[in-house]
Amino acid sequence: MKDITKYQGVIPAFYACYDKDGNISVEGVKALTRHLISKGVKGVYVGGSSGECIYQHVDERKKVLEAVMEEAKGKLTVIAHVGCNNTADSVELAAHAQSVGADAIASIPPIYFHLPEYAIAEYWNAMSAAAPDLDFVIYNIPQLAGTALSMNLLKEMLKNPNVIAVKNSSMPTQDIQLFKAEGVHQRGENGFVVFNGPDEQFVSGRAIGADGGIGGTYAVMPELFVTMDKLIRENNFADAMKIQYKADAIIYKMCEAKGNLYAVMKEILHRMYGLELGSVRLPLAPLAPEDEAVVVEAQKMIEAAIAEL
Numbered sequence: 001m002k003d004i005t006k007y008q009g010v011i012p013a014f015y016a017c018y019d020k021d022g023n024i025s026v027e028g029v030k031a032l033t034r035h036l037i038s039k040g041v042k043g044v045y046v047g048g049s050s051g052e053c054i055y056q057h058v059d060e061r062k063k064v065l066e067a068v069m070e071e072a073k074g075k076l077t078v079i080a081h082v083g084c085n086n087t088a089d090s091v092e093l094a095a096h097a098q099s100v101g102a103d104a105i106a107s108i109p110p111i112y113f114h115l116p117e118y119a120i121a122e123y124w125n126a127m128s129a130a131a132p133d134l135d136f137v138i139y140n141i142p143q144l145a146g147t148a149l150s151m152n153l154l155k156e157m158l159k160n161p162n163v164i165a166v167k168n169s170s171m172p173t174q175d176i177q178l179f180k181a182e183g184v185h186q187r188g189e190n191g192f193v194v195f196n197g198p199d200e201q202f203v204s205g206r207a208i209g210a211d212g213g214i215g216g217t218y219a220v221m222p223e224l225f226v227t228m229d230k231l232i233r234e235n236n237f238a239d240a241m242k243i244q245y246k247a248d249a250i251i252y253k254m255c256e257a258k259g260n261l262y263a264v265m266k267e268i269l270h271r272m273y274g275l276e277l278g279s280v281r282l283p284l285a286p287l288a289p290e291d292e293a294v295v296v297e298a299q300k301m302i303e304a305a306i307a308e309l
């Protein structure tokens with residue numbers, strides 16, 4: 001039986017870290033990893049949406065994962081998102097993830113062309129075969145990927161014993177329940193994991209069966225999510241919801257910016273902790289001068305929410 005306890009908790013989606021010229025900043029990656037370790041998170045999800053994976057070259061993605069591993073080995077669960085939009089590059093990243101000692105690989109479905117399910121399964125299974133010692137996490141994010149994980153596709157993927165989890169970023173929390181039930185049906189009570197995706201419904205996702213969460217806004221306010229996680233484990237959903245409402249207000253505030261959400265969060269981390277993570281890659285929009293008020297206000301809200309914990 002696989003050890004699923006390493007996936008049960010708060011797993012921030014790692015941000016792309018750039019230097020002043022927009023190249024990968026290894027120093028930034030290491031500093032962000034150390035920062036998250038100090039905040040008590042369970043793991044990190046590297047090279048996903050928040051990692052701007054679709055705007056990075058294969059070599060850059062390897063460099064990021066290597067830098068994370070140098071700091072995180074033995075301290076954090078590391079899930080490496082290795083999906084590229086072609087199988088060969090994804091397979092190369094999967095093999096690399098195993099070679100540097102990640103715990104799991106994850107992947108979105110192929111984007112743009114809507115492929116038949118057998119082709120999606122082949123794409124995922126090819127990556128998994130290139131990292132045979134690692135767990136495999138299916139990333140379901142239909143609103144961005146353009147393809148939704150169906151029960152048939154999940155059942156097909158469960159034939160692969162390395163498939164241990166779904167990271168579910170679709171909006172209906174019911175999907176979490178459906179995926180969890182199928183996984184548990186086939187793998188037993190402690191044999192399958194579902195991660196909550198939408199940070200705005202972390203508590204509801206957990207209430208309906210998610211074992212933990214992987215989220216894009218956790219890294220800018222890990223204290224809130226770590227505390228929600230603790231309260232949920234104590235069955236104190238009432239107090240967890242109070243923090244959830246604050247986290248949601250913070251997310252809505254950050255989304256008011258003209259610049260991209262990731263640019264806002266990296267700027268706030270810079271102001272709060274001096275982390276040098278740069279901006280975002282085009283065509284993602286960098287911060288605009290008029291975003292100053294949003295950044296200031298969101299930072300204040302984060303600091304106040306942490307102070308009230």
Ligand SMILES: CC(=O)N[C@H](C=O)[C@@H](O)[C@H](O)[C@H](O)CO
Nearest residue numbers: 049169197198199200215216217
């Ligand atoms: C669509 C999307 O990017 N979803 C992310 C992953 O599930 C979330 O973590 C969001 O970043 C977060 O909920 C903010 O909206």
Ligand SMILES: CC(=O)C(=O)O
Nearest residue numbers: 013048049050215216
């Ligand atoms: C948010 C998330 O899970 C990602 O960045 O992939």
